[in-house]
Amino acid sequence: MPPINLRADLDSSTAVPSTPTDRSVATPVEGGSSIETHFNASLDRALNILKRQDVLRQHEPERSATPMSWSSSTATLAGKSTSYGEGAFDTARKTPDDIITSYHASTIEESLQMTKNKYKEDADTASQASEKDVAVECQARARIPYPGGHFYLHLYHTDEDDKEHLAIVFGDDIRSESLERARDGETDMGRKIRGASIGALRRMVAQDIKHRNQPGSDNDNTGFFEPDQADMFAASRVSIVDAPLVRIHSECFTGETVSSVRCDCGYQLAEAMREIQQEGRGVIVYLRQEGRGIGLLEKLKAYNLQDMGHDTVDANLLLNHPADARTYGSARSILADLGISKLRLLTNNTDKIRQLCGRSSQLDIVCHVPMYPRWWSDDVHQGAPVDQHAHGGDGISQLSYARHLNLKKGVMAEADRYLRTKAERMGHMLPLNASLALPGIVKPHVSATSALYLNN
Numbered sequence: 001m002p003p004i005n006l007r008a009d010l011d012s013s014t015a016v017p018s019t020p021t022d023r024s025v026a027t028p029v030e031g032g033s034s035i036e037t038h039f040n041a042s043l044d045r046a047l048n049i050l051k052r053q054d055v056l057r058q059h060e061p062e063r064s065a066t067p068m069s070w071s072s073s074t075a076t077l078a079g080k081s082t083s084y085g086e087g088a089f090d091t092a093r094k095t096p097d098d099i100i101t102s103y104h105a106s107t108i109e110e111s112l113q114m115t116k117n118k119y120k121e122d123a124d125t126a127s128q129a130s131e132k133d134v135a136v137e138c139q140a141r142a143r144i145p146y147p148g149g150h151f152y153l154h155l156y157h158t159d160e161d162d163k164e165h166l167a168i169v170f171g172d173d174i175r176s177e178s179l180e181r182a183r184d185g186e187t188d189m190g191r192k193i194r195g196a197s198i199g200a201l202r203r204m205v206a207q208d209i210k211h212r213n214q215p216g217s218d219n220d221n222t223g224f225f226e227p228d229q230a231d232m233f234a235a236s237r238v239s240i241v242d243a244p245l246v247r248i249h250s251e252c253f254t255g256e257t258v259s260s261v262r263c264d265c266g267y268q269l270a271e272a273m274r275e276i277q278q279e280g281r282g283v284i285v286y287l288r289q290e291g292r293g294i295g296l297l298e299k300l301k302a303y304n305l306q307d308m309g310h311d312t313v314d315a316n317l318l319l320n321h322p323a324d325a326r327t328y329g330s331a332r333s334i335l336a337d338l339g340i341s342k343l344r345l346l347t348n349n350t351d352k353i354r355q356l357c358g359r360s361s362q363l364d365i366v367c368h369v370p371m372y373p374r375w376w377s378d379d380v381h382q383g384a385p386v387d388q389h390a391h392g393g394d395g396i397s398q399l400s401y402a403r404h405l406n407l408k409k410g411v412m413a414e415a416d417r418y419l420r421t422k423a424e425r426m427g428h429m430l431p432l433n434a435s436l437a438l439p440g441i442v443k444p445h446v447s448a449t450s451a452l453y454l455n456n
């Protein structure tokens with residue numbers, strides 16, 4: 001059998017296109033070789049398939065160049081999942097920079113609104129958590145001298161977590177009930193080492209604490225204590241009826257220990273100590289809720305996101321945390337343990353007030369005392385004793401306590417940005433307007449009460 005001359009047969013019987021691409025339109029004519037016809041048709045189909053795959057492959061690098069980090073960030077920020085569905089191909093043709101830029105421009109408003117809603121949702125959840133009764137026990141108390149005088153540091157354990165929460169107590173008359181409670185098999189020396197009272201004093205303290213829960217009843221325990229202890233407990237009676245100045249402060253290693261000026265935390269702690277020390281009585285409950293409850297590791301990541309242009313709220317959300325993960329149930333219990341049911345609260349934070357005044361709360365927040373940064377105004381807080389030390393060049397200015405009270409406008413630019421975000425996105429009671437150091441911050445008006453804000 002002679003070999004089949006495909007070329008000749010095709011030339012004579014079929015209009016064969018000159019290029020493989022054209023073959024796709026070739027139609028075998030009547031009488032042509034059926035073998036060639038089938039061959040050409042198969043070849044055409046194969047070429048068409050290859051052509052389509054090739055077109056797709058050309059676009060493949062662009063499609064996979066779309067950064068996953070962008071897509072996952074967007075998903076987190078928008079609070080919904082993102083997938084490559086319809087229309088995804090167009091997005092993939094843009095460069096990653098185009099996508100990020102257009103994303104920022106188009107969603108900033110949406111993000112702001114979404115954050116407000118999310119912040120409220122998280123705050124509601126946190127409020128419910130703060131309603132929970134937290135059992136606390138003061139494990140030890142010790143006197144701490146510091147540049148402004150001395151205070152008593154109380155260390156607490158709670159059944160909520162395994163952290164060491166603290167109460168910084170100013171005034172000799174505020175006592176912890178759980179510290180005074182007798183421990184099994186405890187000696188007087190053991191009590192002294194914990195910072196609890198002993199002997200007649202212990203009995204008096206126990207009676208006094210019991211008495212706090214029975215308003216109106218007479219205290220007939222005077223026979224239990226020595227004359228030199230009488231004054232102390234006379235003062236103790238007073239602390240029950242008045243409303244001491246209280247700050248509920250959350251841990252910030254960066255701001256308080258290494259003097260970071262990304263935030264105002266170091267200043268707030270020092271200022272709270274100064275104001276309470278001036279009054280002679282009050283408490284700072286120091287909660288180990290570092291980084292608004294997300295911990296130091298996550299806060300450092302959030303700082304890097306802030307250096308990439310995100311604010312403190314978005315940075316938390318991008319890391320899949322709530323804007324504020326704190327609760328205040330343990331603070332309420334610590335204050336109750338210290339016999340404080342009525343207080344004036346040093347804060348700008350509406351959410352903190354709302355959580356502390358939850359439905360089941362026994363706390364009576366008589367008013368809130370705003371904490372406006374001293375560097376916004378040149379003339380506030382003149383003549384405080386610790387300022388004189390700090391300016392006096394006697395070495396105390398090297399201490400972080402005093403240093404925090406001497407912050408200057410220019411140095412605090414980053415803290416001002418943080419404060420602006422707290423005011424604009426987290427509902428903090430900070431007056432923003434166009435005058436003082438930060439464009440947009442006016443001199444504080446120090447008269448609002450918590451009732452005003454709680455009713456809103």
Ligand SMILES: Nc1nc2c(ncn2[C@@H]2O[C@H](COP(=O)(O)OP(=O)(O)OP(=O)(O)O)[C@@H](O)[C@H]2O)c(=O)[nH]1
Pocket residue numbers: 248249250251252253262263264265268289290291292293294298299302303312316346347348349352371422428
């Ligand atoms: N996640 C996060 N936490 C921060 C940042 N800056 C400060 N913090 C933490 O924020 C907490 C203090 O919260 P703030 O909102 O500044 O102040 P506040 O105590 O709620 O409000 P005030 O009572 O008005 O002072 C501390 O735990 C700090 O560690 C930040 O950029 N990101």
